[in-house]
Amino acid sequence: MPKHSQHRSRGKHALDADDIEWLESTPVNTADDGPPAGDRWSTWDQSTPTEKGPRPYPAWLITELAAVDTEYGVLKTGKEADVHLISRGVPGTDRVCLLAAKRYRSAEHRLFHRDSGYLEGRATRDDRMNRAMANRTAFGKQVIAAQWAVAEFGALCRLWALGVPVPYPVQILGTEILQEFIGTPDGYAAPRLAQVSDDLDGLWKQLVEAMVTLAREGLAHGDLSPYNLLVHDGRLVIIDLPQIVDVIAHPAGPSFLDRDARNVATWFAAKGVTAADPESLAALLRTEAGIAR
Numbered sequence: 001m002p003k004h005s006q007h008r009s010r011g012k013h014a015l016d017a018d019d020i021e022w023l024e025s026t027p028v029n030t031a032d033d034g035p036p037a038g039d040r041w042s043t044w045d046q047s048t049p050t051e052k053g054p055r056p057y058p059a060w061l062i063t064e065l066a067a068v069d070t071e072y073g074v075l076k077t078g079k080e081a082d083v084h085l086i087s088r089g090v091p092g093t094d095r096v097c098l099l100a101a102k103r104y105r106s107a108e109h110r111l112f113h114r115d116s117g118y119l120e121g122r123a124t125r126d127d128r129m130n131r132a133m134a135n136r137t138a139f140g141k142q143v144i145a146a147q148w149a150v151a152e153f154g155a156l157c158r159l160w161a162l163g164v165p166v167p168y169p170v171q172i173l174g175t176e177i178l179q180e181f182i183g184t185p186d187g188y189a190a191p192r193l194a195q196v197s198d199d200l201d202g203l204w205k206q207l208v209e210a211m212v213t214l215a216r217e218g219l220a221h222g223d224l225s226p227y228n229l230l231v232h233d234g235r236l237v238i239i240d241l242p243q244i245v246d247v248i249a250h251p252a253g254p255s256f257l258d259r260d261a262r263n264v265a266t267w268f269a270a271k272g273v274t275a276a277d278p279e280s281l282a283a284l285l286r287t288e289a290g291i292a293r
Helices: 003-009 017-025 115-121 127-135 138-162 200-216 253-270 278-289
Strands: 068-077 081-089 096-104 169-173 176-180 229-232 235-238
Touching: 096 138, 138 169, 138 176, 200 235, 200 253, 200 278, 253 278
Parallel strands: none
Antiparallel strands: 068 081, 081 096, 096 176, 169 176, 229 235
């Protein structure tokens, strides 16, 4: 038995000179730190229970600690974040799932073109943080990045629990959000609504139902358009939710509700959906949210 193991067997907790000598003379096999395949070990165990998606976890989700993550490239590039396709699987088995990893960029590479209006309703209790965010210091941008990620993950969890069609939120780790990949099993992402021309009447009905559910909760997407709505197997899925707005608490909340209604209803109307009317949808959403004009 090595000297260090003998020391451990006596229950010694502090390092002495013999321990240090043993550690320095023992080679470290860094190759053993990495996974047997893929790019990294699964990060599932690095997130706390509150940083994981709603229970019960979906049957398709891989939660084994022996799982590894493999990168397959960028699905979408945005001004604040990029979305990557990864697979999480257990080596030597057929257990694997595809995930979309949304990664907010570091402070020096982030633009945050949308943040000024949305952050009005997101002041923290820390005045230093609020000043840093307002002045867009490096620290302030880091706080904003964390707020975007936390806000989006929280919104996904809340909306999933309400039955709103959003990707299942798997976990958040720092400024990386892992969520359900919406697409085919071989990695082809579902098209955006802007690319779809079939069954628009049915998709319109699905969208109105989802927006009404949001309004009843006092929420608006805040940036809804045909480009952040996916269509997969005839089902509409809402994505890109970091800027979700509390229409009651936010000083400009009703205007975000109206803008969402105008953006999507105008698009559907232009495609020939006769039921799509911006004013009627905005009025419906305000009524459901309990906001008078």
